[in-house]
Amino acid sequence: MNASTAYATLNNGVEMPWLGLGVYKAEDGAEVEQAVIKAIEAGYRSIDTASFYFNEEGVGSAIKKSGVAREELFITTKVWNDDQGYESTLRAFDQSMDKLGLDVLDLYLVHWPVEGKFKDTWKALETLYKAGKVRAIGVSNFNVTHLEELLKTAEIKPMVNQIEFHPYLLQEDLRKYCKEQGIQVEAWRPLTKGDIFSNPTVQEIANAHNKTPAQVLLRWNIEHEVVTIPKSVTESRIIENSEIFDFELTQEDIRKLDELNEDKRYGPDPETFDF
Numbered sequence: 001m002n003a004s005t006a007y008a009t010l011n012n013g014v015e016m017p018w019l020g021l022g023v024y025k026a027e028d029g030a031e032v033e034q035a036v037i038k039a040i041e042a043g044y045r046s047i048d049t050a051s052f053y054f055n056e057e058g059v060g061s062a063i064k065k066s067g068v069a070r071e072e073l074f075i076t077t078k079v080w081n082d083d084q085g086y087e088s089t090l091r092a093f094d095q096s097m098d099k100l101g102l103d104v105l106d107l108y109l110v111h112w113p114v115e116g117k118f119k120d121t122w123k124a125l126e127t128l129y130k131a132g133k134v135r136a137i138g139v140s141n142f143n144v145t146h147l148e149e150l151l152k153t154a155e156i157k158p159m160v161n162q163i164e165f166h167p168y169l170l171q172e173d174l175r176k177y178c179k180e181q182g183i184q185v186e187a188w189r190p191l192t193k194g195d196i197f198s199n200p201t202v203q204e205i206a207n208a209h210n211k212t213p214a215q216v217l218l219r220w221n222i223e224h225e226v227v228t229i230p231k232s233v234t235e236s237r238i239i240e241n242s243e244i245f246d247f248e249l250t251q252e253d254i255r256k257l258d259e260l261n262e263d264k265r266y267g268p269d270p271e272t273f274d275f
């Protein structure tokens, strides 16, 4: 198995690669284009962008230049908070699709659970899904309470919840709830932007497997059945991050990494964010 053959199956039967390239903070134009092209060359088939990353055009142009058939790729984008609500989400979707240069999207996510709006936003995603404009719909940064609220009125269950996840933030209750509901969990900030690389436990496990800390962290996501989308614009790191399908962590490794949990967030808390 490798990056281009390892797929999770979503609750509607759509297959989503376990590994994707994140492009938050990759600059539109040459930087993001190069990163996406190098990733596709390295076997990545999934790209995670958002209107808020302001690089959908670069992602779209890289997809065209990559030479890989559109149906082999899995493209995710997200509706930003300012665009939430029914009509405005439909408009935001069209804008994202124009920038990406796509007819059909693979996954559209509600970026954050904006209070008083996310249920109308979800209705718009359901409309897009029913119209065949997007193959899967999901949410991001939704806690159990947000999901419970959404499911009271949702006609279609989210297929994915993209959340901050790494050994310092285990999110056990949320992952358990998602599993029970058939919602695939996807990790953002899986590498903690490198902050956790120097942790002795991570280093010890990396040495034991002759792998790098980044590879251990990403493999730990896979062992937890969490889709992962590390970001890099550096070719050697893009390749390094894809080489996670040729080894396995032991139960002991996984336990040790799980025990690093401190409920520590690098990003905003979905309960208190104010943007």
Ligand SMILES: NC(=O)c1ccc[n+]([C@@H]2O[C@H](COP(=O)([O-])OP(=O)(O)OC[C@H]3O[C@@H](n4cnc5c(N)ncnc54)[C@H](OP(=O)(O)O)[C@@H]3O)[C@@H](O)[C@H]2O)c1
Pocket: 021, 022, 023, 024, 025, 048, 049, 111, 140, 141, 162, 163, 187, 188, 189, 190, 191, 192, 193, 194, 214, 229, 230, 231, 232, 233, 234, 237, 238, 240, 241, 267
């Ligand atoms: N839904 C949300 O609210 C949300 C929030 C944040 C992120 N995300 C998504 O999740 C993706 C990943 O999260 P993230 O970008 O915040 O953080 P991350 O993937 O944990 O870390 C990315 C950083 O680590 C560096 N890096 C990557 N691979 C490395 C390696 N093998 N060795 C050393 N350093 C390495 C990158 O540097 P270089 O690029 O310079 O190589 C970059 O600075 C984002 O790009 C985005 O797509 C979603």
